[in-house]
Amino acid sequence: MNYQFSDxxxxxxxxxxxxxFKSLTDPTIIxxxxxxxxxxxxxxxxxxxxxxxxxxxxxxxxxxxNITDGFPPLREAVxxxxxxxxxxxRSLAAGDTFDDMTVIVSGxxxxxxLACKALCNEGDVVICENPSFIGALNAFRSCGAVxxxxxxxxxxxxxxxxxxxxxxxxRAKMIYLIPTFHNPSGITTSEKKRRRIxxxxxxxxxxxxxxxxxxxxxxxxxxxxxxxxMDDGGLVIYCxxxxxxxxAGMRVGFVVAPEPIATKMVVAxxxxxxxxxxxxxxxxxxxxxxxxxxxxxxxxxALYRHKCELMLGELERELPxxxxxxxxxxxxFIWCTLPEGSDMSxxxxxxxxxxxxxxxxxTFNCDTDAPSLSFRLNYSTPSDEQIVEGVKRLxxxxxxxxx
Amino acid sequence: MNYQFSDxxxxxxxxxxxxxFKSLTDPTIIxxxxxxxxxxxxxxxxxxxxxxxxxxxxxxxxxxxNITDGFPPLREAVxxxxxxxxxxxRSLAAGDTFDDMTVIVSGxxxxxxLACKALCNEGDVVICENPSFIGALNAFRSCGAVxxxxxxxxxxxxxxxxxxxxxxxxRAKMIYLIPTFHNPSGITTSEKKRRRIxxxxxxxxxxxxxxxxxxxxxxxxxxxxxxxxMDDGGLVIYCxxxxxxxxAGMRVGFVVAPEPIATKMVVAxxxxxxxxxxxxxxxxxxxxxxxxxxxxxxxxxALYRHKCELMLGELERELPxxxxxxxxxxxxFIWCTLPEGSDMSxxxxxxxxxxxxxxxxxTFNCDTDAPSLSFRLNYSTPSDEQIVEGVKRLxxxxxxxxx
Numbered sequence: 001m002n003y004q005f006s007d008x009x010x011x012x013x014x015x016x017x018x019x020x021f022k023s024l025t026d027p028t029i030i031x032x033x034x035x036x037x038x039x040x041x042x043x044x045x046x047x048x049x050x051x052x053x054x055x056x057x058x059x060x061x062x063x064x065x066n067i068t069d070g071f072p073p074l075r076e077a078v079x080x081x082x083x084x085x086x087x088x089x090r091s092l093a094a095g096d097t098f099d100d101m102t103v104i105v106s107g108x109x110x111x112x113x114l115a116c117k118a119l120c121n122e123g124d125v126v127i128c129e130n131p132s133f134i135g136a137l138n139a140f141r142s143c144g145a146v147x148x149x150x151x152x153x154x155x156x157x158x159x160x161x162x163x164x165x166x167x168x169x170x171r172a173k174m175i176y177l178i179p180t181f182h183n184p185s186g187i188t189t190s191e192k193k194r195r196r197i198x199x200x201x202x203x204x205x206x207x208x209x210x211x212x213x214x215x216x217x218x219x220x221x222x223x224x225x226x227x228x229x230m231d232d233g234g235l236v237i238y239c240x241x242x243x244x245x246x247x248a249g250m251r252v253g254f255v256v257a258p259e260p261i262a263t264k265m266v267v268a269x270x271x272x273x274x275x276x277x278x279x280x281x282x283x284x285x286x287x288x289x290x291x292x293x294x295x296x297x298x299x300x301x302a303l304y305r306h307k308c309e310l311m312l313g314e315l316e317r318e319l320p321x322x323x324x325x326x327x328x329x330x331x332x333f334i335w336c337t338l339p340e341g342s343d344m345s346x347x348x349x350x351x352x353x354x355x356x357x358x359x360x361x362x363t364f365n366c367d368t369d370a371p372s373l374s375f376r377l378n379y380s381t382p383s384d385e386q387i388v389e390g391v392k393r394l395x396x397x398x399x400x401x402x403x
Numbered sequence: 404m405n406y407q408f409s410d411x412x413x414x415x416x417x418x419x420x421x422x423x424f425k426s427l428t429d430p431t432i433i434x435x436x437x438x439x440x441x442x443x444x445x446x447x448x449x450x451x452x453x454x455x456x457x458x459x460x461x462x463x464x465x466x467x468x469n470i471t472d473g474f475p476p477l478r479e480a481v482x483x484x485x486x487x488x489x490x491x492x493r494s495l496a497a498g499d500t501f502d503d504m505t506v507i508v509s510g511x512x513x514x515x516x517l518a519c520k521a522l523c524n525e526g527d528v529v530i531c532e533n534p535s536f537i538g539a540l541n542a543f544r545s546c547g548a549v550x551x552x553x554x555x556x557x558x559x560x561x562x563x564x565x566x567x568x569x570x571x572x573x574r575a576k577m578i579y580l581i582p583t584f585h586n587p588s589g590i591t592t593s594e595k596k597r598r599r600i601x602x603x604x605x606x607x608x609x610x611x612x613x614x615x616x617x618x619x620x621x622x623x624x625x626x627x628x629x630x631x632x633m634d635d636g637g638l639v640i641y642c643x644x645x646x647x648x649x650x651a652g653m654r655v656g657f658v659v660a661p662e663p664i665a666t667k668m669v670v671a672x673x674x675x676x677x678x679x680x681x682x683x684x685x686x687x688x689x690x691x692x693x694x695x696x697x698x699x700x701x702x703x704x705a706l707y708r709h710k711c712e713l714m715l716g717e718l719e720r721e722l723p724x725x726x727x728x729x730x731x732x733x734x735x736f737i738w739c740t741l742p743e744g745s746d747m748s749x750x751x752x753x754x755x756x757x758x759x760x761x762x763x764x765x766t767f768n769c770d771t772d773a774p775s776l777s778f779r780l781n782y783s784t785p786s787d788e789q790i791v792e793g794v795k796r797l798x799x800x801x802x803x804x805x806x
Contacts, residue, residue: 001501001608001637003663004576006524012670035468042466048458055451063445063650065438098404106509106654106676113675117545121409122525139674142520173407205404234404247466249681251509260406267415271542272516273509277680278652 008122008144024357030390032377033357035183035332037244038307039381041300043291047247050286054279062279068270070104070254071281077288078102078254086215087229088238088256098234101262105269106276108213108253111239113139114265114272115209115255116174120145125172127165127206129157131364131372133183136176136211148172149366152182156189159196166204174207179227181214181331184364184376188329191224202233207261212240213253214331216297219305221329234258237265242284244332245297250280304332304380311379311387318395320402325377334377335361339402344373347401354393411525411547427760433793435780436760438586438735440647441710442784444703446694450650453689457682465682471673473507473657474684480691481505481657489618490632491641491659501637504665508672509679511616511656514642516542517675518612518658519577521667523548527576530568530609532560534767534775536586539579539614551575552769555585559592562599569607577610582630584617584734587767587779591732594627605636610664615643616656617734619700622708624732637661640668645687647735648700653683707735707783714782714790721798723805728780737780738764742805747776750804759796 024031054062069075079102082088090096105111112135116126122144128137130149137147150157150165156179166172177197179189189197201208210227228238241253255265269275287293308328315325315334322339336358338344348360361372382390427434457465472478482505485491493499508514515538519529525547531540533552540550553560553568559582569575580600582592592600604611613630631641644656658668672678690696714737718728725742739761741747751763764775785793 001661003610003661005521005667006527008524009521009667009671012674037467039463039467042463044458044462044466047466048455048462051454051458052451055447055454059447059451060442060445061652063447063450063652064440064442065646065651106680109674110676118408118412121411122547124409135674135677138670142671142674144525207406243468248468249464249466249678251676251678251680258404258406264408264412267541268412268545271415271512271538271545272675273513273654274538275652275654277509277654277683279683280680 008142012138012141029352029355029357030382030386030393031357032379032382032390033359034378034381036381037248038303041303042247043287043296046287046291047283050283050290053286054282058282062282064278066275066278068266068275070276071278071285074104074281074285075102077285078104079256081288082238082256086226088226090231090234097232099259100256101259103255103257103262103266103269104276104281105253105255106273107243107251108211108239108241109135109139110269110272111253111255112136112209112211113143114268115237115239116140116143116145117268118261118264119207120173123171125169126174126176127162127169127172128176128366129178129182130366131184131361131374132176132366133178133211134363137364137366140176147366152185152187154187156187156193157197159193159200162197163200166200166206172206174209175201176209176211177227178211180212180224181217181328183331184333184359184361185335186326186328186331186333188221188224194225194227195230198227198230202235205235208236210236210238212238213244215240216245217301217304218330219301219308228256237261245300246284246287250277250283252276252280252284304330307379307384307387308334310384311377311391314388314391318391319398322402323398332378332380334379335374336377337374340373342373342402344375347397348375350401351394351397354397356390356393356397358394411545415541415544432755432758432760433785433789433796434760435782435785435793436762437781437784439784440651441706444706445650446690446699449690449694450686453686453693456689457685461685465685467681469678469681471669471678473679474681474688477507477684477688478505480688481507482659484691485641485659489629491629493634493637500635502662503659504662506658506660506665506669506672507679507684508656508658509676510646510654511614511642511644512538512542513672513675514656514658515539515612515614516546517668517671518640518642519543519546519548520671521664522610523576526574528572528574529577529579530565530572530575531579531769532581532585533769534587534764534777535579535769536581536614537766540767540769543579550769555588555590557590559590559596560600562596562603565600566603569603569609575609577612578604579612579614580630581614583615583627584620584731586734587736587762587764588738589729589731589734589736591624591627597628597630598633601630601633605638608638611639613639613641615641616647618643619648620704620707621733622704622711631659640664648703649687649690653680653686655679655683655687707733710782710787710790711737713787714780714794717791717794721794722801725805726801735781735783737782738777739780740777743776745776745805747778750800751778753804754797754800757796757800759793759800761797
């Protein structure tokens with residue numbers, strides 16, 4: 001049979017990262033390619049205890065169908081926490097001009113995809129930071145949307161560039177941003193740029209999808225206001241998850257968005273998976289209300305501070321000074337850039353020969369044909385020993401590569 | 404802000420069933436409106452024990468990211484069982500002309516949505532039985548596809564009608580069928596019609612999406628071959644789940660499809676939720692391999708046989724003979740049809756006044772503007788007492804309504 005696929009999927013390739021993840025069966029390879037939270041960051045014993053309690057106290061409800069919006073006590077707990085920590089969530093009752101609504105989704109990934117599905121027709125444009133999170137780029141493409149990039153600078157995209165890209169793309173329907181501990185670059189957008197970006201989006205009535213999966217993982221520098229906290233106009237869809245603070249494999253995330261948008265996303269979610277695994281929604285709620293989530297997050301921050309500092313120190317020692325890298329204040333990633341004129345793909349291949357895996361920067365390009373001098377390193381997954389040994393191998397590769 | 408939504412979602416309404424589910428907070432209402440498995444069908448103690456074992460034996464893997472295709476041991480166990488029970492799954496190694504691939508999805512709902520996403524552009528047509536499962540119809544609509552119906556008869560759709568609808572719809576990209584214990588009608592398509600439908604689809608190179616969520620729940624009559632078991636041409640996408648045999652709330656389903664189609668669906672799934680909750684994939688695998696799944700399913704069949712027979716008996720006694728109803732051999736639903744000229748919506752309203760909820764037939768129409776004389780009853784969720792009392796109320800409503 002000669003299969004005919006939809007235009008939006010015919011061209012879409014599996015994410016290079018997932019493919020690398022799949023091929024990392026060689027135990028002699030040290031992987032800096034993942035985006036996984038550290039295995040030691042999972043609070044296994046407490047989750048096991050809460051889990052046993054759910055089976056004992058409310059098993060039937062935890063195994064039966066539930067409503068699409070999410071487990072109401074979890075929605076409440078999430079809304080409360082986002083309000084307290086990030087100043088997120090408007091309500092008419094509090095004198096705001098609109099209501100935000102909190103919805104539970106199957107990981108932040110689903111929040112991203114649903115936002116695009118709700119707002120974009122095939123051929124519409126999503127404006128993204130360039131580079132950007134491959135999972136989001138592919139989600140937009142899988143909806144038939146076109147991704148157009150605004151180049152990342154050291155403190156986020158240039159708002160004037162954003163304005164230009166908006167004017168050049170009349171079919172732009174959404175701006176996608178990861179302002180805090182950006183994936184893949186590790187960059188945090190400055191407060192000044194956040195405010196200007198919000199003002200520009202508002203002037204153009206262009207919704208912003210603010211993706212903040214790493215927001216709670218700051219281990220250096222000062223907290224900056226989320227763009228959603230500035231949202232007096234009702235144009236920001238805020239998306240985050242429990243993946244980096246509790247468990248990635250359970251696939252529980254959340255969205256805070258103006259009620260009309262959130263409602264459309266719920267309708268779309270109903271058609272995708274009816275609702276998110278209800279047992280784990282209950283588990284998240286129990287952990288939030290009966291365990292010490294703040295203390296747990298402090299421990300993860302300390303762990304990642306240590307791992308990041310270790311990797312940065314090793315990179316400084318092992319890499320030629322012509323290779324530049326970012327210094328993240330949180331999150332999971334460091335972004336390395338080879339000197340002008342280098343063949344990045346050849347370097348990544350050489351690194352793999354030396355048994356260290358990194359993700360080529362082209363993976364994260366909005367324009368899939370554009371070149372890149374960069375590659376992404378992850379420090380949350382490898383052990384300390386692997387970080388030291390892996391960077392040493394990377395250094396060897398670099399010294400052989402850059403003459 | 405003046406929100407502009409995508410065309411495909413602007414018109415889509417939340418599923419009436421989910422809305423009814425949401426509004427059923429009045430404890431005096433007896434609901435025949437759900438599609439939930441019986442609460443007593445969940446093997447709580449065994450799931451709790453397997454769950455504790457997972458936390459003890461492989462917690463980290465159960466909480467970490469995993470691959471999109473699904474937990475490999477679960478995929479294997481599912482493929483083996485589908486082969487044994489339903490004769491499903493071709494392989495080049497066995498001398499077939501193509502390979503089928505088994506993929507784990509977040510409930511059967513996701514399998515349905517992914518199939519449409521992979522095959523249909525906006526404006527393409529999905530041919531469905533009329534009436535059909537509202538969750539599927541809305542999934543197709545949420546992809547921008549148009550649903551066109553072929554009328555249901557007592558033993559499935561008329562193949563000649565199908566042929567006519569195909570010829571009238573050059574943009575038809577897929578045929579969606581629930582041949583066994585159809586939702587909402589409870590009808591099972593005859594073997595003869597299954598064979599003719601398959602032959603027609605093959606001749607037109609038109610993929611079939613065979614949805615079989617209730618296939619294991621036969622409590623009367625003889626097993627019929629699935630359409631997928633006839634698939635020597637590689638055109639059938641088979642979709643089912645654990646929702647009706649283990650737990651609906653965990654959202655674990657599966658797809659068996661020719662490898663090129665399954666691969667595209669995996670790419671689309673990656674953008675929707677990365678993968679299905681891995682803990683519960685492991686739980687399903689343990690239940691399949693360490694518990695008595697067959698014995699458990701026998702018990703559910705006996706339970707539903709009893710509930711269905713009870714409801715049919717009560718309907719016979721309580722309803723005027725002018726109201727017709729189907730006699731399912733499995734599954735969850737009975738389909739009642741009022742005499743010609745009746746106002747079905749008014750009847751459903753009257754029933755609700757009598758404190759019994761049913762789902763109006765219009766909900767399940769491919770053409771949302773078309774009328775219906777029918778309504779759907781569910782017997783798996785209510786208790787025996789509720790079945791007796793609820794049908795009594797339905798009878799009162801009918802006697803007041805039909806003069």
